[in-house]
Amino acid sequence: xxxxxxxxxxxxxxxxxxxxxxxxxxxxxxxxxxxxxxxxxxxxxxxxxxxxxxxxxxxxxxxxxxxxxxxxxxxxxxxxxxxxxxxxxxxxxxxxxxxxxxxxxxxxxxxxxxxxxxxxxxxxxxxxxxxxxxxxxxxxxxxxxxxxxxxxxxxxxxxxxxxxxxxxxxxxxxxxxxxxxxxxxxxxxxxxxxxxxxxxxxxxxxxxxxxxxxxxxxxxxxxxxxxxxxxxxxxxxx
Ligand code: SAM
Numbered sequence: 001x002x003x004x005x006x007x008x009x010x011x012x013x014x015x016x017x018x019x020x021x022x023x024x025x026x027x028x029x030x031x032x033x034x035x036x037x038x039x040x041x042x043x044x045x046x047x048x049x050x051x052x053x054x055x056x057x058x059x060x061x062x063x064x065x066x067x068x069x070x071x072x073x074x075x076x077x078x079x080x081x082x083x084x085x086x087x088x089x090x091x092x093x094x095x096x097x098x099x100x101x102x103x104x105x106x107x108x109x110x111x112x113x114x115x116x117x118x119x120x121x122x123x124x125x126x127x128x129x130x131x132x133x134x135x136x137x138x139x140x141x142x143x144x145x146x147x148x149x150x151x152x153x154x155x156x157x158x159x160x161x162x163x164x165x166x167x168x169x170x171x172x173x174x175x176x177x178x179x180x181x182x183x184x185x186x187x188x189x190x191x192x193x194x195x196x197x198x199x200x201x202x203x204x205x206x207x208x209x210x211x212x213x214x215x216x217x218x219x220x221x222x223x224x225x226x227x228x229x230x231x232x233x234x235x236x237x238x
Contacts, residue, residue: 092140192226
C-alpha cells in the first residue's frame, strides 16, 4: 500500500460534541483528509475528566446565569493534544468576543502546519485557559461574526473549510481561488454575478457582454459589477 503523504496541515478539534464535526468527512475537506493532504483528529473533552459524571462545567465565580467550562479538563486536553512541539501551531479559540474572522485570517491560518481548535460551550471557557496558553503557543481568539452560537463547533467547521480550500491541491482548478469575493486579486471586492446555461431562464437572459467573446470587455464588465455590488452592500474594500 502506498503510504499517505505527510499532511500539509494537521487539525485537532476538542469538543464535548465530537459528532458535530462529522461533516468534515464530506466533499472537498473529506477528500483532502482521505488523500492524506490534511490530517484530522477530533477529541472528546470529557475524555480528560476524572469524575463519574465526566463534568466539564461549573457555576461562574461572581454569580450570574449559566455555567462556565472548567479549566482542568481543558488544561489536560490541550497539554496532550498540543504536545511539546508547538512550532507552527495555532490554538484557535472560537468566541463571539474574538477578532472578526476574514479571508485574510483564513489565508494566514492556511500557512500554519497545525491548528488546534478549542470549542467552548455554555458561557465559554474559564478565561485562565486562554491566558495560560497565550504565553506558550500562538493563540487566536476568533469570532465568526456579531451573533452568538451555542458552541464553537460551527465556527470550527467554517474556519476549517475556509482554510483547507486554500491549500494547494484541494480545489481542482486553483484559478477558482483567484477571482473570489474578499480575495486580494479582486482587491477585496465581492465577486461579480455569474451565469450558466440556459441562455434564457424564466424570461431572464444572460448579459450580452458575456456572450461577446471579447475578454477585455468581459473583464471590464465584471470589474464594474464587482465594484457596484461591493458599494451597494456597503462592504469595505482593501
Ligand atoms: N457568554 C459568551 C459571550 O457572551 O461572549 C457566549 C458563549 S456561547 C453561548 C458558547 C460558545 O459558542 C463560545 O464559547 C464559543 O465557543 C461559541 N461561539 C458563540 N458565538 C460565536 C461566534 N460568533 N464566533 C465564534 N464562536 C462563537
